[in-house]
Amino acid sequence: MxxxxxxxxxxxxxxxxxxxxxxxxxxxxxxxxxxxxxxxxxxxxxxxxxxxxxxxxxxxxxxxxxxxxxxxxxxxxxxxxxxxxxxxxxxxxxxxxxxxxxxxxxxxxxxxxxxxxxxxxxxxxxxxxxxxxxxxxxxxxxxxxxxxxxxxxxxxxxxxxxxxxxxxxxxxxxxxxxxxxxxxxxxxxxxxxxxxxxxxxxxxxxxxxxxxxxxGNPGRLIGGLENKIWSKSIDKNELEAYDSTYRIISKQLIERELHITIFSHQSSEGFSPVKPMLEHVYFHTLTQKP
Ligand SMILES: Nc1ncnc2c1ncn2[C@@H]1O[C@H](COP(=O)(O)OP(=O)(O)OP(=O)(O)O)[C@@H](O)[C@H]1O
Ligand SMILES: [Mg+2]
Incomplete structure (x- = not known):
């Protein structure tokens, strides 16, 4: 070794x-x-x-x-x-x-x-x-x-x-x-x-x-985000309001709709659960507040 x-x-x-x-x-x-x-x-x-x-x-x-x-x-x-x-x-x-x-x-x-x-x-x-x-x-x-x-x-x-x-x-x-x-x-x-x-x-x-x-081990890091990643499509004008309420880890424009992914310990109105992947670990880590 x-x-x-x-x-x-x-x-x-x-x-x-x-x-x-x-x-x-x-x-x-x-x-x-x-x-x-x-x-x-x-x-x-x-x-x-x-x-x-x-x-x-x-x-x-x-x-x-x-x-x-x-x-x-x-x-x-x-x-x-x-x-x-x-x-x-x-x-x-x-x-x-x-x-x-x-x-x-x-x-x-x-x-x-x-x-x-x-x-x-x-x-x-x-x-x-x-x-x-x-x-x-x-x-x-x-x-x-x-x-x-x-x-x-x-x-x-x-x-x-x-x-x-x-x-x-x-x-x-x-x-x-x-x-x-x-x-x-x-x-x-x-x-x-x-x-x-x-x-x-x-x-x-x-x-x-x-x-x-x-x-850490990629699989274990992903496991740590189980049931904590959620997504929702919102209007571009709503971004500021969502940004102040939720911990947005990434956003993506898909067919003119803004698709936000958040880290949250519980579900919220209109959000769908997302199966965590390593890119969520990456974005979650980089958006952590010191
Ligand atoms: N010789 C150097 N003198 C001064 N600053 C440097 C020097 N080499 C790199 N840097 C700075 O150090 C920082 C880190 O650079 P580095 O190339 O290590 O990043 P990186 O993570 O490899 O980025 P990338 O993904 O773009 O390859 C940067 O801000 C870069 O401008
Ligand atoms: Mg480099």
């Missing part, structure tokens, strides 16, 4: 922006989903875990080893697929993997070559191994990205919005691959797709303004 302990982590950028605020989390094998609105600090947290930026305060321990004191330990055991993989050089998939593998310290040539062949197979890119990566489609690039993250059999894989921009079929393929991998390692996934977290993750957290507002 692998464990990542994040203890009272804070990150203040050079311009003074406080991106992570006294954040603590304990993560072990399996898939961990990180949800949160744009700017919540998900990428900042991931980049700090992988050592691309130093925290202002707090500690990170991977399998009991202090990451700040032993940066090599985390490097050898980590795979990272950043949100923005950046510029792809004009070299073939095989050559680029070879290059990254050497940077990761895979010094045994025959083992390295064998792993590259098997990873290209795993991500369905064998037929394109001699093609230059910059000519790949978005989905192929993401699959290449996961292949490079898997070089060296890491014990922790961090993927930042890996399926953004993928078509549904590519997204399924990618998700299946991630969930296969996550059996024996930690996979931390950040995404805006609440449904993916529901389907794939055994644990999750909702992050906002650099803090964790909610965490």
């Amino acid at each position: 692998n464990t990542l302990s994040i203890n009272n982590l804070s990150l203040i950028y050079k311009n003074g922006f406080h991106a992570i605020k006294d954040l603590s989390l304990e993560i072990s094998n399996g898939m961990f989903g990180l949800l949160g609105p744009n700017g919540a600090g998900k990428s900042s947290l991931m980049k700090t875990i992988v050592g691309l930026q130093k925290p202002t305060s707090g500690t990170l321990f991977f399998n009991g080893v202090d990451i700040a004191e032993n940066p090599d330990y985390i490097k050898q055991n980590l795979g990272f697929l950043p949100q923005d993989f950046g510029i792809y050089p004009k070299i073939s998939a095989t050559d680029l993997l070879e290059h990254i593998a050497i940077l990761k310290g895979l010094s045994d040539t025959s083992k390295r070559k064998a792993q590259i062949i098997s990873l290209l197979e795993k991500v369905n890119l064998s037929d394109f191994r001699n093609k230059e990566v910059h000519t790949f489609s978005g989905g192929m690039k993401q699959r290449f990205g996961i292949a490079q993250a898997l070089l060296g059999d890491p014990k922790m894989i961090i993927v930042d919005e890996p399926t953004a921009g993928l078509d549904p079929e590519e997204r399924n393929r990618f998700n299946t691959l991630l969930s296969e991998i996550s059996k024996d390692v930690i996979v931390i996934l950040s995404t805006h797709l609440v449904e993916d977290v529901r389907n794939l993750c055994s644990e999750m957290a909702v992050m906002s303004y650099g803090q964790i507002l909610q965490q």
